[in-house]
Amino acid sequence: MRPLHQNFRLGLSVTSDIEWATYFDHPHYPLTLPPLHDGVEKQRHQVVIVGAGPIGMALALGLANYGVPSLLLEADASVCIGSRATCYSRRTLEIFEKIGAVKSVIEKGLAWTGGRSFHRNTEVFQLRMPHDENQKYPPMVNMQQCLVENYLLEAVQARGDLIEVRWQSKVTDAQIKSDKARVQVTTERGDYAIDADWVVACDGARSSIRQALGLKFQGTQYEGRYVIVDIELKSDYPTERRAWFDPPSNPGSTLLMHKQPDNIWRLDYQLRDDEDSDEAVKPENVIPRVASHLRMIGERDDWKPVWISMYKANALTLERFRHGRALFAGDAAHLVPIFGVRGMNSGIDDAHNLAWKLAFVIQGWAQEALLDTYSEERVFAARENLRHATKSTEFxxxxxxxxxxxxxxxxxxxxxxxxxxxxxxxxxxxxxDLLDSSLNACPERSAEFQRGPRPGQLAPECALLLAGGRAGFVSELCGAHFTLLSFCAQESPPQAMHAALPGLANLPLQCRVIAQRGGDGGAAVDFSGDCFSLYDAQPGTLYLLRPDGYVAARWRDSTAPQASAEVVRALQRILG
Amino acid sequence: MTEQQLDELYTQACQTMTVLGAEKTELYLARLSLLLMQALDDPARIRSAIAEAAQWS
Structure with missing residues (x-):
């Protein structure tokens, strides 16, 4: 981190000269122009992703897992400045693993499992997020968004064979036709158009694609405004979420505090209705409030503000995330209030849901209608996220x-x-949970279970001994393919199920065996018995998992004669 | 009562007061108290709730 000009003693010097924190050498990437013909790029692209933020990069990496190339268009010359999103959920970390970007995030980020809420000086609630020894990742990891973006960019650059990033290339317009999508790009060295089979808008709250298509958000915009401040402060206080209602340091306000790497702390506080937004973000107005709070909680060290921003709670979503050859993900598709950290995290889930579906359509493994289920599932998820986040905001x-x-x-x-x-x-x-998804199959078979994940729920994580006795997890059995999880008593030759699926041999579908006892190798072993219990499995149980980790269908006893035909039908139902 | 049910009832009360507006909220809460006393039908518990509700720091 670069040294900063000003050091602020508690409650003392007040100045407007803040040098924004930079956490790494922010390279500025040059503008590149493609070969053109009549103002149109000669090459037609399969997928153009508008916005090289976290959602766009996650999508490009997801597509690359299936060998699908994509072009990322980014208006800026570098990844974002400042910390922005702070909390990355376990689900996001699991997705980051699938796209080759989790290692640095885990190494650098601060893991946490709970928090405390205070009313004035009294502790009134302790938060504990679900966590146990069967989880590969912590429930939450904190770090600055710019660092995450930089790690994602490193992963993108490592897939240079399939992913091209064009910086300083601003998309200003789009036309969606039945046979192609055309986007208009503006640059310092001239404008041009790009034709693509698919365009995905990952260009944030003010999405140019959403505006070009004349699409409107629906929902509520709240009046409440929050100031978001990052400060540099050395403190040994552990990583947890702290919330104060009406604290003596800022009477009448609500204040949140999170720890980030590199001695950075995030504070959010609500403005009173009579405060002016422009005035409120000025350092001379921010510093006294932060100082007062740090004094209250007993932080005595020097500190300095390194980032200040303003936030207004929105609870908005598009009605559909697919409009012909245009798809929407992340903030371009929905805006969620920050409370509960569903913004970036839900966008990453969008990208993960879309990546396999778009890849399957492009590779000819599935009908185009599969993309409608992206909209169906993620609009439902957005509404669920809005419902929860709205409740959080109301409190x-x-x-x-x-x-x-x-x-x-x-x-x-x-x-x-x-x-x-x-x-x-x-x-x-x-x-x-996507319990009503049209991709869920064989409900009557699922009903034969007492417990375990139903179709439309994520396959739960569980520790296993993988082939060769290596400690691992269920999620490591599932890659960029459909997975048939086959539970059996003792390790046996891999089930012949896959071979018994005529016409599906060329699909990315893999059979993985989880055995109660070890054998000659090849199978994963449920050494603790937890996996059989979590999945309510018995020898012969079969789960069909989607590439994004959701259960599509399950059979308690797959030795029944009709089981393999039902697996085929379940897959055909999904792929169309 | 589950946490989910409490949550829904809480929000229903909040929304009702929002519709009534601040001016009518005081009378609304008094009427709600009387109706809940009737529903609870347990003088001892109502008496202690009346006292407890008045104690905060």
């Missing part, structure tokens, strides 16, 4: 007198009446 930033009154009642009762404490829970992001 953190009450939108009316009634909500404020009830919240204050909860906060004053919480120290002595445990039953209200669940209402303080910040409802941190979790993977969204």
């Amino acid at each position: 953190m930033a009450p939108p009316s007198h009634g909500f404020k009154l009830m919240r204050d009642a909860v906060l004053t009762l919480a120290p002595t009446h445990a039953f209200v404490r669940s209402l303080i829970n910040p409802r941190q992001t979790t993977a969204i």
Whole structure:
């Protein structure tokens, strides 16, 4: 990190000269122009992704896993400045693993599992996120968004054979036709058009593609405004989420605090309705409030602000994420209030859901209708995320007198009446169940289970001994393909199921065996018995998993004569 | 009552007060208290709730 000009003593010097933090050497990438013919790029692309932010890069990396090339267009000359999104969920980390970007994030990021909420000076709630020894990743990892973007970019650059990034190339317009998508690109050295089979808008809240297509968000914009401040401060306080309601340091306000790597701390606080937004983000107005809070919580070291931004809660989504050859993901498709950290995390899930579906269509493994299920599933997920985040927002930033009154009642009762404490829970992001997805198959077979993940739920993580006795996890059995998880008593020759699927031999479909006891090698062994229990499995149980880790169908007893025909039908239903 | 049910009831009360507006909320809460007293039908518990609700720091 570069040294900063100003050091702020608690509550002392006040100045507007903040040098924004930079966490690595921010290279500026040059503008490149392709060969043109009549103002149109000669080469037609299969996939153009607008926006090389985290969602666009995750999508490009996901497509590359299936050998599908893509072109990323980015208006800026480098990855973002500042920390922006801070909290990365377990689901996001699992997806990062699939796209080859998890290692640096885990090494650099700060893992955490819980937090505390305070009303004035009293602790009123302890947050504990689900975590156990069967998880490969922690429930949450904190780090600055620019660092994550840089790690994703490194992964993108390592796939230079399939992914091209064009910097300083701003998309200004798009036309979607039945046979192609055309995007208009503006650069310092002239404008040109690109033709593509598919265009994916990952260009954020002010998406140029969304505007070009005349699409409108639906939902609510909240009045509550939050100032987001990153400060540099050395503190041994552990990584956890802390929230204060009406703290003595900032009476009437709600304040959040998170730890990030490199001695960076994130503070968010709500503005009063009578405060002016432009004034509120000026350092001379931010510093005293932060100073007051640090004093209250006993932080005595020097500190300095390194990033200040303003946030307004939106709960908005498009009605559909597919419009012909145009697809929408991340903030371009939906805006979620920050509480519960569903913004970036839901966008990464969008990219992961879309990557395999778009790749399957492009590779000719599935019908185009599969892309409609991207819209169906992720619009549903966006609405679920909005529902949870709205609840969170109503508690953190009450939108009316009634909500404020009830919240204050909860906060004053919480120290002595445990039953209200669940209402303080910040409802941190979790993977969204897709129980009504049109891709779920064989519900009557699923009903034969007592427990375990149903079609439309994520396959739960579990520790296993993999081939050769290596410690690993269920998720490592599943790659960029459909997976048939076959449970058996003792390791046996891999089930002949795959071979028994005529007409599907060329699909990316793999059979993986999980055995109760070890044998000659090849199978994963459920040494603890947890996996059989989590999946309510018995020898002969079969799970069909989608490439994004969701259960498509399951059979408690696949030795039944009709089982393999049902597996084929389930796959045909998905692929069309 | 599950956490989910409490959550839904909480939000329903908040939304009702939002529709009524701040001016009518006080009377609304008093009426709600009386209706809940009737529903609870347990003088001892109501008496202690009346006292507990008045205690906060």
